Amino acid sequence: MADEDRDHSDLSVTRRAFLKGGALATGALSSTLIPTPADAQLPVATESDPRRSVVEMTVNGVAYRKEVPNRTTLLQFLREHLTLTGAKMGCDRAQCGACTVVVNGRNVYSCTTLAVEATGAEVLTIEGLAKGDALHPIQQAFIQHSGFQCGFCTSGQIMTTKAFLDRVPRPTEDEARRAMSGNLCRCAAYKRILESVMTASRLMQA
Ligand code: FES
Ligand code: FES
Structure with missing residues (x-):
């Protein structure tokens, strides 16, 4: 060699x-x-x-x-x-x-x-979530609550939310907080990210 x-x-x-x-x-x-x-x-x-x-x-x-x-x-x-x-x-x-x-x-x-x-x-x-021009309910929820600031962490936050809500469709806030704990946000938008996850859960049931 x-x-x-x-x-x-x-x-x-x-x-x-x-x-x-x-x-x-x-x-x-x-x-x-x-x-x-x-x-x-x-x-x-x-x-x-x-x-x-x-x-x-x-x-x-x-x-x-x-x-x-x-x-x-x-x-x-x-x-x-x-x-x-x-x-x-x-x-x-x-x-x-x-x-x-x-x-x-x-x-x-x-x-x-x-x-x-x-x-x-x-x-x-994240590129596979929307259906044409129709955003996925999780994306809609993050926009509704401004669950981001700079947006760098957002695709990761959304994909973790997707896997989590597919597994646990109606989580408590504590369950959601734990599920999202592996995704850091340097802008510290945690409160709005949690609100986004909970709203996404409701939208996905509708
Ligand atoms: S880039 Fe993979 S966990 Fe940070
Ligand atoms: S929105 Fe900036 S790192 Fe999360």
Whole structure:
């Protein structure tokens, strides 16, 4: 193996090990957010380059099949390979929630999920919520309550809300507060975000 190849290979392993370790180190909250091996099909390593894999997933109802470096995160896959830039890069270490998307019905930090882990999954991003010009009730509720200020965290807040309300359609405020606790807002719009979640719950029942 050429020195250059060996360096890249080592970096790839280090990055992967870091991502796995980081995900585990975040404790109980994050462990519920990361897809389990049972959720994912095994990625297909390419014959020509073991550092790359073919990943297949459905994003917002559209099937994609792409060959990517093994170390590609789901967030990078969405933003750089599919140009779906609604999910944001905040901390890049499973702490802020700005990168949240829904994978097989669960809210997931896409910055610490590898694209290959999502192989075979159904992924929903903020771009897939509205139906044409009709906003999703959660989006309507966030607008109604101004559940944002700068908006950087908002797509993550909304996608966590989506997974939560699909699971718990009529939550109490305490349940909603706990469900949203993995999504930080540097503008501290928490009161209005909570109001948005509760209104979204009512709108989704209507
Ligand atoms: S960017 Fe993923 S949790 Fe912060
Ligand atoms: S609205 Fe600015 S970080 Fe949440």
